[in-house]
Amino acid sequence: MLEESENNQHRSKVTLPRNVNEMNVKYFIGITPPDDYKEKIVAFRNRWSSNRLNDVVEPHITVKAQGGLTADLHWLESVRETCSLMPSFQLSLSEPESFGNAVTFLSVETSKVIELH
Known part of the structure; x- marks a missing residue:
């Protein structure tokens, strides 16, 4: 997840569900866009009444899909360290x-997401 700082830059932030033990959680690593982009994406998703995606996951750029991200969270510290070392970048x-037919997404143009992966 990215968090906006005072100078309008974004920095990485790792978040987890509040109570991991009560959920059948599948993890992935993603970057959330600035709020103005999130609002546009949510509005686009809401154009279909059957779409429940906004209830499940916020708009994001997938950096790492679910494979290998286990419930024991042994990987989490490495993710935090990698994010803290990654300089800001634009995309x-x-x-x-x-x-x-199941997933529609916006393409992302930057080599930095691949480096982060």
């Missing part, structure tokens, strides 16, 4: 694409 959102 651009581009054309919509999809995974079949």
Whole structure:
């Protein structure tokens, strides 16, 4: 997750569900966009009444999918360390694409997300 600082830069922040023990949690690592972009994405998602995605996950850029991110959280400290060492970077959102009929996403243009992965 990214957090906005006073100079309008973003820095990384790792967050977890409040009570991990009560949930069947599947982890992934993502970057959240600034609030103005999140609001636009949420509004776009809300155009379909059957879409419950906003109830499940906030808009984000997936850096690392679920594979290997286990409930024992042994990987979490490495993620925090990597995020703290990663300098700020800019990215651009581009054309919509999809995974079949189930997932629509905006393309991200930057090599830094790949480096972070």
